[in-house]
Amino acid sequence: MLTWKVELIPEAQADFNRLDGSVKKRILKQLVKLEQNPKYGDPLGNKAGINLEGYFKLYADKKRIRIIYEEIDHIIKIIAIDKRENMEVYRIALKRSLSMKSH
Numbered sequence: 064m065l066t067w068k069v070e071l072i073p074e075a076q077a078d079f080n081r082l083d084g085s086v087k088k089r090i091l092k093q094l095v096k097l098e099q100n101p102k103y104g105d106p107l108g109n110k111a112g113i114n115l116e117g118y119f120k121l122y123a124d125k126k127r128i129r130i131i132y133e134e135i136d137h138i139i140k141i142i143a144i145d146k147r148e149n150m151e152v153y154r155i156a157l158k159r160s161l162s163m164k165s166h
Contacts, residue, residue, distance in 0.1 A: 066098045067134065071141040074159055078144040082128075090123045090144060093130060097121065101134040113153045118142070118160065131156040 071079060079087065096103050104119035121130040123144075129152045131143040142159045145152035 065137070067101050067137050067139050069094045069098055069139045069141065071144075072159065072163070075141045075144055082144070086124050086128060090128065090130065093121050093123045094141070097132070097139050101139050104130070104132065107131070107153075110153070111150060113150065113157050115153060115157060115160070118156065129153075133160075 079090065082090070093103075101119075104121035107115035107118045107120055109116055115131070118131055118133045121132065122128070123130060127146060129143070129145060129147050130141060131152060132139050132141045134140075142163070143152050143156040145155060
């Protein structure tokens, strides 16, 4: 069975490091599921002026946490991990995705 490699960009790693231990465990469980199926999450689109087409979201911690990622050549690149509050995680993800594409 083919598995994908999950990578966290440095900013997403910092997001992860800020979380407490029990939440980290729940996120890690979701990341393991992603290694087996990158389509496990839901596709994102253009919502509220935040265009994240081509990206996916995955819930963790009873839907309190969002994991935003994209899949490129069997690599699942996690770009943001945060609470959904006020769509902030999506704004962060958009900002990071734009800065990644400009490099």
